[in-house]
Amino acid sequence: MAVDQLSNTFAALADPTRRAILARLAHGEATVGELAAPFSMSVQAVSKHLKVLERAGLITRGRAAQQRPARLRGRPLEDAANWLERYRQFWEGSFDRLSDHLREIQKDNAHD
Amino acid sequence: MAVDQLSNTFAALADPTRRAILARLAHGEATVGELAAPFSMSVQAVSKHLKVLERAGLITRGRAAQQRPARLRGRPLEDAANWLERYRQFWEGSFDRLSDHLREIQKDNAHD
DNA sequence: TGGTTGTTTAACCAGTGGGTTGAATTTACC
DNA sequence: GGTAAATTCAACCCACTGGTTAAACAACCA
Known part of the structure; x- marks a missing residue:
């Protein structure tokens, strides 16, 4: 990637699946088990999804006993x-000034 | 996928690469050759990227002689x-009513 | 008709994604 | 210390990505 x-x-x-996890986490932090419950998929698979979300900075993990609750981080969404x-x-639908606008904001902003 | x-x-x-292509297309439609020029990658690779963008509905393709100019569609971005x-x-940073808000907009809106 | 330009298709390759099952790890509880 | 619970790690499978090169296709030009 x-x-x-x-x-x-x-x-x-x-x-x-990951978008649903984020929607769930918007209501508050949750453990892997809680997050996995609504899905017809193993808890290991959900754990992998959480790792993807973590790498993207969309969640952080805490620690509470055996659990490692996940918490949403908004910054990357922003x-x-x-x-x-x-x-x-x-x-x-108004393309009039868009070209100039884009040219400007991309001046010091490489390809993206 | x-x-x-x-x-x-x-x-x-x-x-x-695809985001750069979209940025370019925001300035107006462009042919595969034009789109490929800035990249150190074959024109075939760019053609594949265009197919991905087309599948996502982010571009439409026209026809003008041998060229098949691509044009940006904003709808999926919206x-x-x-x-x-x-x-x-x-x-x-204001989480106060978010939970209720999400619950409401997701009522008839499955997981996503 | 044949050649040139623009684009796509096909076959291939190495890497990754999303899922599985099974074993290992960490922590609490008794 | 032993067991159970929550989570991760490891190995595996299959499908797909992003790139390559070579060949095919399409449309114009002479």
């Missing part, structure tokens, strides 16, 4: 939203 | 942005 943070974030979001926001004028 | 549209969109965005928008209150 690509190494840049934004790519990791989008890749992490590109799976319905970064992803900001990236998409650049295109808002585009999907809203 | 997951079959749902949102997963396809996020997966398509999870690659810096859908992705809307998905992220649910978490805005979260990354802005």
Whole structure:
């Protein structure tokens, strides 16, 4: 997988199970077991999903006895939203100044 | 890969080459050759990236003589942005009503 | 008709993703 | 110390990604 943070974030979001996990975590932290319960999949598989989310910075893990509760981190979501926001004028249908706008915000901002 | 549209969109965005292609297309439609030029990669590889973007609905292809110019479609970007928008209150740090909010918008909205 | 340009298809390769099962690890409880 | 619970690690499977090169296809030009 690509190494840049934004790519990791989008890749992490590109799976319905992981998006459901994030939705669950928005209500508060949860253990692996709790997160796995709604899915017809092994707890090990969920543990792998959590590792993907952790690598993307979308969650942090704590420790409480044997459990390692996961907690949502919003920052990468914000970064992803900001990236998409650049295109808002585009999907809203007014392309007039978008070209200039993009040229400007990408000046010191490589390909992404 | 997951079959749902949102997963396809996020997966398509999870690659810096493809994001750069979208940025280029925001300035106007472009042919495969034009899109490939800035990259140190074969034109065939770019053609594959375009197929991924097309599958995600992020571009449409036209036809003009031998060329098949690509054009950006904003709709899936909007859908992705809307998905992220649910978490805005979260990354802005006010979690107060988020739980209720999520519960509400997800009532008729399966896991995603 | 044949050649050139633009693009896609096919076959291949190494790496990764998402899942499985089974074993190991960590921590609490008695 | 022994056992049970929560989690991770390891090995494996199969499908897909992102790239390559070589060949095929499509459309224009002379």
